[in-house]
Amino acid sequence: MSRPGIALLVAAGLVHGCGEDSTPAGKPAAAPVAVTAASAPGHADGQKVFEHWCLPCHAEGPGHPGTNRLAERLGVENSVLLDRENLNEVYIQTVVRNGFQMMPPFRPTELSDREVEAVAVYVVSGGGRKSAQGEKL
């Protein structure tokens, strides 16, 4: 099918049932961007990734699988990811891409390299509560 054909098809799809009661939404995912191609990812980027992808498993309190696992392995005092003192960015990036124990790897279509870097910086900073050197602010 040609490009115009596809355009018509998509348009027709959006027409189905769409009207004043409908809310079209969404946007295509961003391409994975090499970090060198843009400014370094910021705190807000890392926070956004963390809250969407990490927090459901790594939030504080019961009912969070990652927190429970870390409590079992390392003790309750080391179970909340943002409170950990001994993590570095390379380790975080490796775990996200390779997986670790029950945590599966995340594909480049789920998290771009830039997003992985951003979340690693965010986690090591304790969600912004520590300086880059790990010292609590």
Added chain:
Amino acid sequence: MTTAPVLPPDVSRAEFDQAIGELGEVVGPAWVFHEEPRLLGYQDHFAIREQSLRAPSAAVAPADVEEIQRVLAIARNRRIPLWVVSTGRNLAYGAAAPRKAGCIVLDLKRMNRILEVNEKHAYAVVEPGVSYFDLYNHLQKIGSKLWIDCAAPGWGGVMGNLMDRGVGYTPYGEHFMWQCGMQVVLADGTVVETGMGGQPGSTAAHSWRYGRGPWVDGMFTQANFGIATRLGIHLMPEPPGYRPYLVTFPREDDVHQVTEIIRPLKLGMLIPNAAVTVELNLEASVAVSRAQYFSGEGPLPDSVRRKIMADLNVGMWNFYGALYGPEKIMDNNWKVIEESFAQVPGARFFFGKDRAGEPAFGYRAKLMRGIPNMTEFGILNWMPNGAHVGFSPMAAVDGKTALEQYHFARDLAHKYGFDYTGEYIVGWRDMHHVFVIFYSRDNADQKKRVHELMIAMIDDAAARGYGEYRTHLDYMDRIAGTYNWNNGALMRVNQRIKDALDPSGILAPGKSGIWPAAMRGTPQP
């Protein structure tokens, strides 16, 4: 030159390299993955057998239908099979890994648009990459009064789960029942709109699913006849009231009487949602680990199970349901439900205020009103370095059947040294019996026994007249082989459809045991 450790079947390195280049021209080189580290997310992280048996040669991630069509043309031309995934997050059944090693994974995660939310007619139209979290967050953002129905882990895909005929826990829990309108790309690149969508400008494409003539949507579920690229999903309007509850039962064999009680309550719609009857071990696994109670090998001793039951204040079986509607209706329905379950000696009744802060009740209460979360993924904490695989036979809502399935699954699990950790998810006239077998990823002996247990259960179930509704990559052929009435007439019709729609055999070879002609007759590892 590429360095992928696995190549597509009967394709040389040079041909593969050329294909990778061509795919890069279609989607952009950044969206073709062939280096080993980039393919880790396309492996079966919980592999029971050798991970290499399900290793892809590459992955390609198109952004739209046109790119899919161009990828298909390359696959046809070079005879390279594609394995299609959307969010690829069902880790109990193989995640994003292909059934046959060497396939290129067609990863649709980038197609993640929520194309429409229709508040008046209560539906949404989504692409394959939309997760439950995505759709839920979007509805919250726009102030919608529509609920979603989600599978237990919220990172799952709205389309992927539905296309694999998964279930959730609200009254819309039978996901495929609520599908309405589907866009499918066939292996030759033809794009099809099903149902009313076959009529240009249709105003009911997502309101009436059947259109006219043969209704083909079901043919594309759990199948390899086409690539679903968009679908309509009906959403439940927020009811005026919601009241989740838990009823616990103290004895293992109570599942018989409990199920007999459930059947008329379901058929009479007093229990409107896909409620669950959860066995003790699975119930406990979101709150505690096995190691906290027992350090030995083999299934938990009965004394330990009774200690867990007392500590967590739960039952040997635990029924989670919910009331929906105006307060007076919920009050009246509850009287009937309470009186019915009270016939079981020792039954106890709980609402949210009684279970505040408890993870099991908390996440079940969220699921039964369509709030996605990840709590159930925590069942993997039952074992260190935990992994799981599902054994999922169907059952009628019948006490004798429920008890027999429980007994045979439990006894076989114990024979192979595992705990029984399962639940019955109750549909209208059916129950999805899901036995989640836990094992440690790094324990080769356990994985060997899991494999033997799965085979024993599949064969035993078939001999008793039970069939599975869904399975892991490793068991697709074996389970397909149990649906063998009239010399396998069902598989033969599937193969005829496969040959007609995908004569090149490029789409998901081996999905649900359906292989293209060139790969039939030879056992596939």
